Amino acid sequence: MFSVRQLYDLQLLDWDIQSHEQELADVNGKLADDSERIAAKNLLAGLETKLGELGPAGRLAEGAVQQTEQRLAAIDTRVYSGMITNPRELEAIEDEKAALQQQHSEQEDTLLTIMVDTDETQENKDRAQAKFESINSHREEELVELQASRETLTAELPLLHERREDMVVEYPPIAMATYDTVAKMRGGQAVALVERDTCQGCRIALARSELQAIRSNQNIVQCGSCSRILVVN
Ligand SMILES: [Zn+2]
Structure with missing residues (x-):
């Protein structure tokens, strides 16, 4: 069963891919110069x-x-x-x-x-x-x-x-669509961790009802302020 937390794993992998691509571009630049x-x-x-x-x-x-x-x-x-x-x-x-x-x-x-x-x-x-x-x-x-x-x-x-x-391959299309949209909008960071009841993407405190929904880990809950998908660490 899909858990929203898996989107966070995807984000970590995407960051890894991005840093690899950036590093490769730097290396190619240095090789050419x-x-x-x-x-x-x-x-x-x-x-x-x-x-x-x-x-x-x-x-x-x-x-x-x-x-x-x-x-x-x-x-x-x-x-x-x-x-x-x-x-x-x-x-x-x-x-x-x-x-x-x-x-x-x-x-x-x-x-x-x-x-x-x-x-x-x-x-x-x-x-x-x-x-x-x-x-x-x-x-x-x-x-x-x-x-x-x-x-x-x-x-x-x-x-x-x-x-x-x-x-x-097993992520629901709706989860992927939301992930891609927010990633584009938020500079590649679609998912924000929740720490001390606060969205770590924009540092806004979250409402109790939001926190409960997030903890269930079943439905995608987006931060009302920065739209990032919220995940409990
Ligand atoms: Zn936020």
Whole structure:
């Protein structure tokens, strides 16, 4: 014989199904979200690209410095050789030397800037590499756990639905209709327990006549305030 209390068992099972479905949705969301790992990978790739560009730039700047130094050395050789005696020619050579020295100083500044940038980029790249590896290995572990959870939840859900079908097969249609209507209306909670003569769904005190009807457990009694089906614990 059907007892109203069985609707409470149905509610507990429905909550279990809902929490399984919610958990499965969360797990699927986490499995699909690889954004942290992708961001770390992109940061690392950007720094690797920058380092790749700084290498040739540094070699170019170094070559320019060396070339200017060779030209300066050639000028000194000419000046100290004593071959040039014409004062105007000597003056022109001194001017050329001064211009080259200025150029040399600028080229050294450029080279130094590139070297400092290279060091900083290398340090940032090493940090980004370590961070990516840590995120990557953590994510790999997480994926194993998430996939295991998904498998468990995916296997359990059909069993819960089967249990529900078995459970409600002998429930009177009127009881099921009331249950479904109130569940929709009350956010999935169709049944409220009665404790200390009070509906635990809305905390309203119940009349003596209502309490007697509820205790019989035979007819569905709905709370006059929140419409939930009342069950004595
Ligand atoms: Zn109520």
